[in-house]
Amino acid sequence: MNALEIEHLVKRFGAVTAVNDISLTVESGEIFGFLGPNGAGKTTTIRLITGVLTPDAGTARIQGIDIHDHPIEAKMQMGVIPESSTVYGDLSAEQNLHLSGKMYGMPRSQRDQRVEELLSRMGLSERRRSPVRTFSKGMKQRVSIACAIFHRPRVLFLDEPTSGLDVQSRRLVIDTIHKMNEEGSTIFLTTHNIEEANTLCRTVCIINKGMVVAQDSPERLKKMFETTQSVEVSFSRAVPKTLFAGEGILRVEPCGDKWRVYTDDPDRVVKYLVSRAERESLGITSLTMSGPSLEEAFVHLTECP
Amino acid sequence: MTGLPVFLRGIAVICEKNMRLYYTKPPVLMFGVLFPLFMFLAFFVGRNLDLLTFFPGFLAMMLFFTSSSVGPLITPWEKREKTYERLLSYPVTQDSIIFGDIVAGAIFGVGISLLVWLASILFLPVVVINPGLFGLAFVLGTLAFSALGVLLASPASNSPPNVMIFSNLIRFPLIFMSGIFIPLSQMQGPGLILAYCSPLTYLVDLFNAAVSGTSVFAPLVDGGVLLAVTIVFILVARLIQVRNLTKGL
Numbered sequence: 001m002n003a004l005e006i007e008h009l010v011k012r013f014g015a016v017t018a019v020n021d022i023s024l025t026v027e028s029g030e031i032f033g034f035l036g037p038n039g040a041g042k043t044t045t046i047r048l049i050t051g052v053l054t055p056d057a058g059t060a061r062i063q064g065i066d067i068h069d070h071p072i073e074a075k076m077q078m079g080v081i082p083e084s085s086t087v088y089g090d091l092s093a094e095q096n097l098h099l100s101g102k103m104y105g106m107p108r109s110q111r112d113q114r115v116e117e118l119l120s121r122m123g124l125s126e127r128r129r130s131p132v133r134t135f136s137k138g139m140k141q142r143v144s145i146a147c148a149i150f151h152r153p154r155v156l157f158l159d160e161p162t163s164g165l166d167v168q169s170r171r172l173v174i175d176t177i178h179k180m181n182e183e184g185s186t187i188f189l190t191t192h193n194i195e196e197a198n199t200l201c202r203t204v205c206i207i208n209k210g211m212v213v214a215q216d217s218p219e220r221l222k223k224m225f226e227t228t229q230s231v232e233v234s235f236s237r238a239v240p241k242t243l244f245a246g247e248g249i250l251r252v253e254p255c256g257d258k259w260r261v262y263t264d265d266p267d268r269v270v271k272y273l274v275s276r277a278e279r280e281s282l283g284i285t286s287l288t289m290s291g292p293s294l295e296e297a298f299v300h301l302t303e304c305p
Numbered sequence: 306m307t308g309l310p311v312f313l314r315g316i317a318v319i320c321e322k323n324m325r326l327y328y329t330k331p332p333v334l335m336f337g338v339l340f341p342l343f344m345f346l347a348f349f350v351g352r353n354l355d356l357l358t359f360f361p362g363f364l365a366m367m368l369f370f371t372s373s374s375v376g377p378l379i380t381p382w383e384k385r386e387k388t389y390e391r392l393l394s395y396p397v398t399q400d401s402i403i404f405g406d407i408v409a410g411a412i413f414g415v416g417i418s419l420l421v422w423l424a425s426i427l428f429l430p431v432v433v434i435n436p437g438l439f440g441l442a443f444v445l446g447t448l449a450f451s452a453l454g455v456l457l458a459s460p461a462s463n464s465p466p467n468v469m470i471f472s473n474l475i476r477f478p479l480i481f482m483s484g485i486f487i488p489l490s491q492m493q494g495p496g497l498i499l500a501y502c503s504p505l506t507y508l509v510d511l512f513n514a515a516v517s518g519t520s521v522f523a524p525l526v527d528g529g530v531l532l533a534v535t536i537v538f539i540l541v542a543r544l545i546q547v548r549n550l551t552k553g554l
Contacts, residue, residue, distance in 0.1 A: 052393045052550070072311055072396045080394035084387045090326055102318045103395040105311070147391070 001064050003028045003155050003186035004049065009058035011044055018044040020210035021058070026155075026203070031177065031187040033201030033218075035194065037302050041210040042190045043083060046159050049188075050080050063154050076104065079153035083160045087143045089133030093124045096132060096143055097150060104151040118146040123172065138169025145176055155186045162193060174200065194295040204294070208302040221297045230290045231269050234258040236283030243280070246272040258286070315397035319405025320412070327375055327382070328413055332469050337374030338417060341367045348486060360431055361512035362485035365446065367421050369480065369505050372414025372447045376454025377465075377472040379406050380546070384463035393550070403455055403543055410451030415443055431516065438524055439515035445531040446508040452538035453504075459545035484509045489521045504534040 004026035011019040019041045026032045036042045047053040049060045051067045051074065060067045067074040087096045094115055101111035119125045122142040127135065132143055141161070149156060158177070162170045177200065181187050191197050197204055198218045205215040214221055234257055244252040244261055248269050251262040263269045266289045277284050327333055345363055356363075383389040392402065425431060433439045457472040483505035484492065492500055500506045511527040514520035520527065 047390075050394050052390060072398070075394065075396040078394075080391065082387070082390045082394070086387045086391040088322075088326060088388055089386065095325075099318070099322055100395075102321075103315075103397060105314055105396075144391075 001028060002026060002061075003030075003063060004032075004188060005059075005061040005064075006045075006049065007059050009045065009048055009060060010056045011041075011048055011053060012056050018210050019048060019055070022207065022210070022212055023058075024205055024212060024215060026186060026188060028154075028186055029181070029184060030202045031181055031189060031200050033197035033204040034188060034190045034207070035192075035197055035204060035298060036207040040207045040302070042207065043159060044210075045207070046080075046157055046188075046190060050078065050157055051075060076151070077153060078155045078157060079148035079151070081145055081148045081156070081158045081161055083163070087132050087140060087147060090131055092129045092131055093119060093135075093143045093146075094128045096147055100147040100150040106151065114150060118150065121176075122146050136166075136169075138165050138172075141165060141169060142172060145173065149176070149180055149185075152183070153185060155188060156180055157188045157190075159190045160192060161189070162191070162196060194293075194298050198294045206298060206301050213301045214297070218294050222291060222294055229263060229266050231261045231263065231266050231273070232258050232286070232288045232290060233261065233273055234285040234287075235277065236285055239280075239282065243276060246276070248272070311396065312398060312401055315395075315401025316404045316408060319392075319397065319402055320408040323375065323379055323406060323409035324412065327378055327409070330378060330382070332378055332465060333374050333413070336469065336473065337371045337413065341370040344480070356429055357431065358488070359485075360425065360429060361516045362488075362509050364418065364422060364425075365483075365505060365509040365512050366480055366485050368414050368418040368443070368446045369450050369508065370476070371417040372410050372450035373454035373457070373472070373476060375410035375413045376406055376451055377457040377468045379409070379455075380458040381462050381465045381468045385465065399547060399550070400543065403539065403546060406455045406458070407448065407451045407539070410454045411447040414447035414451060418443065418447070433516055434518050435515045438511065441524075441528060442508060442511040442515055445511070445528055445535070449504055449508070449531045449535040449538065452535050452542065456538045456542040456545070459542050459549065479503050479505050482506075504531060507531050 002025050004024075006022055006024050009019050009022045010017070022041075022045060034042055034045070044053065048055050049062070049067065051071045054068060062074045063077045065074040065077065088099070091099065097115045097118060098111055101114060106114070119128050122145070124139065124142060124146070127139070132140055135143065145161070156177075161173050161177075165173065174196075177187055177189070189197070189201065202217060203215065204218050204221060206213050206221075232255060239259075241252055241254075244259065246269065248263050248265040249261055249272075250264065253260045253262075261269055261273075270287065270289065273287065274284070276282075344366065380389065383392060454472070457475060458468055460468065460471065462468050480486075482496065482499040483503040484500055485505070487496075489497075489500055489506060489510060507522065507527040507530040510520045510522050511524060511531070514524045514527065
């Protein structure tokens with residue numbers, strides 16, 4: 001059974017069509033990336049799938065259960081981490097977790113056990129009784145995630161979960177995503193961080209203006225834009241842009257203390273750069289060849305006409 | 306597990322959450338406890354009035370303010386704090402959320418008003434001639450005005466101060482036209498017509514019936530009106546809240 005099936009989902013706000021006939025399928029056990037520029041309709045789509053909004057047309061099924069026909073049963077299958085930290089600031093971490101458990105009808109003994117487990121896993125045991133409003137953004141996000149996974153959901157929706165977090169909190173969030181996935185949960189991840197989607201997700205769906213513009217594995221999406229390969233090079237001393245006037249070089253951009261050379265024939269460009277460095281008595285400090293990036297695919301797919 | 310058990314569980318959990326979070330919020334204490342107390346001091350103390358005559362009206366005013374002070378705060382506060390979206394993602398229905406808010410407001414109203422009543426009987430020789438009716442007035446009154454509080458929270462706003470101002474715009478006129486400061490039997494003309502339009506009038510009348518045995522309407526009429534307005538408030542609140550569900554998220 002697929003974890004998530006969306007068919008022809010449509011949502012309009014007045015004259016604006018925020019979600020325009022989106023259909024997609026997420027297999028059980030996968031980490032699915034849902035990407036799009038600001039205002040593309042990602043959050044609206046998540047709200048439609050999680051039952052916060054009612055669609056104008058189309059259906060969304062979680063673990064085979066239609067969210068709008070059987071919202072309670074469908075919501076029992078899922079956990080949601082909305083974009084901004086959404087925990088009660090006046091309650092402690094422990095109280096927030098107990099509240100989540102109660103919402104899912106878990107008995108006290110099970111809740112106590114799960115609270116201990118999650119506080120420990122999220123590194124919150126020492127601050128368990130402090131009001132959440134006194135926590136840092138990263139700690140609040142950890143409480144939010146702990147609340148969402150409290151009932152061990154089959155499908156976990158994360159809307160920009162690492163946005164604005166420090167490195168430690170970000171790593172903890174990523175580790176939690178991996179752990180939940182290893183335990184059998186399907187992950188539906190919305191992110192602006194293309195690199196995060198590239199390393200985490202088996203399938204990526206890119207939406208723009210409320211429509212799906214591509215859905216595939218990150219590697220296959222990159223290959224769609226194979227022509228834009230690049231060579232990054234840095235020399236022992238500064239060089240002018242005119243140095244890169246060789247055959248096969250399409251475009252050159254400064255990139256920190258390096259130059260990024262775009263080409264459709266990287267081998268030829270590398271040979272040219274090495275020979276040119278010898279001629280100019282330049283030392284090559286670093287030289288790396290990069291294939292097409294998911295970011296380039298994303299930009300290409302979502303750029304305005 | 307679905308159906309009624311889930312619905313009731315949702316009400317209980319949301320009510321408990323509301324009690325824990327909102328009973329001690331400054332706007333609730335200000336408009337729910339201090340304000341009716343100050344109104345009492347301003348209108349009754351030092352004016353040589355028969356406090357026993359006005360006691361049912363004062364109790365109704367207290368119950369009205371306390372019961373309707375929690376509801377307007379909850380939804381705007383949760384929308385502002387971004388907790389409302391998570392609440393909607395839990396396996397609870399919109400009806401559970403609305404009833405959870407109503408029950409929390411009603412418990413607050415009953416609790417504070419009972420305290421006021423207990424404190425009052427220490428100083429005033431109040432005799433309740435019909436305790437059953439007195440209890441019924443408490444229950445119907447708190448439910449009706451707690452539902453009014455939730456209805457007042459229905460506009461699409463994530464600003465608690467705006468909603469509190471709006472709710473006071475509705476609540477203040479009601480206390481002046483409901484037979485609290487001028488007994489209903491002494492009203493006439495447009496004042497009396499306005500009084501008939503206020504649900505608070507019927508609670509004052511019901512308390513009068515319970516305390517002194519004298520009322521303008523039969524207790525059945527008072528109770529029926531309070532029950533009817535409770536249902537209307539709930540239905541309208543439900544309608545508006547569903548329409549404004551995600552506004553202000």
